[in-house]
Amino acid sequence: MILKQFFDEVSSTYSYLLAEREGGEALIIDSVLENIDEYLRFLGTHQLKLRKVVDTHTHADHVSGMASLRNLTACMTLVSDHSPVSKASVRIKHGDKIQIQGISLKVLYTPGHTSDSCCYHMPGFVFTGDTLLISGTGRTDFQGGDAGASYDSIVNHLFSLPPETLVYPGHDYKGENLSTIAIEKHTNPRLAGRSRAEYVAIMSNLELDDPAMMDVALPANICIGDDIGQGLDAAKILSVAEVRAKVRDANVLIVDLREDEEIEKTGTIEGCMRIPYKDLDVILLDIEHPLLQHLAEGKEVVFFCAFGERSALALSRMGDTHIDNCYHLKDGMDAWLKVH
Ligand SMILES: [Fe+2]
Numbered sequence: 538m539i540l541k542q543f544f545d546e547v548s549s550t551y552s553y554l555l556a557e558r559e560g561g562e563a564l565i566i567d568s569v570l571e572n573i574d575e576y577l578r579f580l581g582t583h584q585l586k587l588r589k590v591v592d593t594h595t596h597a598d599h600v601s602g603m604a605s606l607r608n609l610t611a612c613m614t615l616v617s618d619h620s621p622v623s624k625a626s627v628r629i630k631h632g633d634k635i636q637i638q639g640i641s642l643k644v645l646y647t648p649g650h651t652s653d654s655c656c657y658h659m660p661g662f663v664f665t666g667d668t669l670l671i672s673g674t675g676r677t678d679f680q681g682g683d684a685g686a687s688y689d690s691i692v693n694h695l696f697s698l699p700p701e702t703l704v705y706p707g708h709d710y711k712g713e714n715l716s717t718i719a720i721e722k723h724t725n726p727r728l729a730g731r732s733r734a735e736y737v738a739i740m741s742n743l744e745l746d747d748p749a750m751m752d753v754a755l756p757a758n759i760c761i762g763d764d765i766g767q768g769l770d771a772a773k774i775l776s777v778a779e780v781r782a783k784v785r786d787a788n789v790l791i792v793d794l795r796e797d798e799e800i801e802k803t804g805t806i807e808g809c810m811r812i813p814y815k816d817l818d819v820i821l822l823d824i825e826h827p828l829l830q831h832l833a834e835g836k837e838v839v840f841f842c843a844f845g846e847r848s849a850l851a852l853s854r855m856g857d858t859h860i861d862n863c864y865h866l867k868d869g870m871d872a873w874l875k876v877h
Pocket residue numbers: 594595596597598650667675
């Protein structure tokens with residue numbers, strides 16, 4: 538497995554790139570906008586295809602690289618379903634799995650530092666964001682922070698992991714880069730031997746200044762999806778009613794770009810073809826594929842996904858290859874399920 542830790546000197550943020558192997562699919566956790574060239578170089582050197590970017594929470598101290606990485610690589614963006622982010626490919630919940638080739642991270646919803654904080658666990662490793670830092674914990678005094686919830690999240694969800702689990706935090710300010718659950722459980726000065734009430738008292742008396750970049754970072758990080766679909770021909774963007782009218786039309790192929798786990802939760806549109814978004818590039822090279830055959834006959838294709846991000850990216854991709862007759866469902870299955 539490839540696990541690369543990147544460090545942003547300005548905000549002392551750790552970002553992580555995961556992949557099963559050279560030449561395979563990659564995932565980046567907590568990217569920083571200023572460092573995306575470094576990630577792209579690493580991806581290129583190891584011939585990795587970036588599939589997904591995910592943040593552990595909405596950051597206040599740096600601008601996330603998620604939007605730029607999506608725009609440059611057409612990867613998927615994932616955020617917590619408690620996130621204030623306006624638009625993303627997928628909204629993840631406690632217990633969900635974030636999967637790329639050969640790697641599966643389990644989502645642990647761990648509110649406290651912020652109301653949208655999550656940690657990501659796979660056997661042997663946990664990426665803790667600001668929920669649990671080395672000899673510390675993330676502040677709980679803004680963005681829906683709650684010291685009691687922070688304690689509960691750490692004790693119930695992180696300290697119950699196997700003690701040897703490696704802890705990869707979202708920040709470090711003292712040059713540390715790695716810990717374990719056992720070390721933090723027994724030596725973290727805010728937690729070791731502390732009751733919940735003692736922890737809440739400690740967190741209530743930190744008296745920290747606001748992060749230097751807070752006024753810039755928070756608004757930027759909340760609107761990472763706002764530019765999706767801009768530049769698309771308005772006639773290619775369909776409402777739920779317009780797609781409903783096409784469902785039984787033999788000249789229209791409706792394509793669900795979501796992954797199996799997402800489809801299992803919500804169901805899908807009757808008669809649609811399922812093509813996971815990540816497979817689209819390969820399919821566009823396969824002239825025998827039913828999607829291309831359908832288009833070759835001059836018929837229409839309507840893409841949809843969870844929230845309209847992947848389908849908008851797919852539409853751009855089709856436009857790049859000069860394939861016309863493609864449309865997408867605005868706001869995806871989320872909108873479909875809301876309109877009866
Ligand atoms: Fe944070």
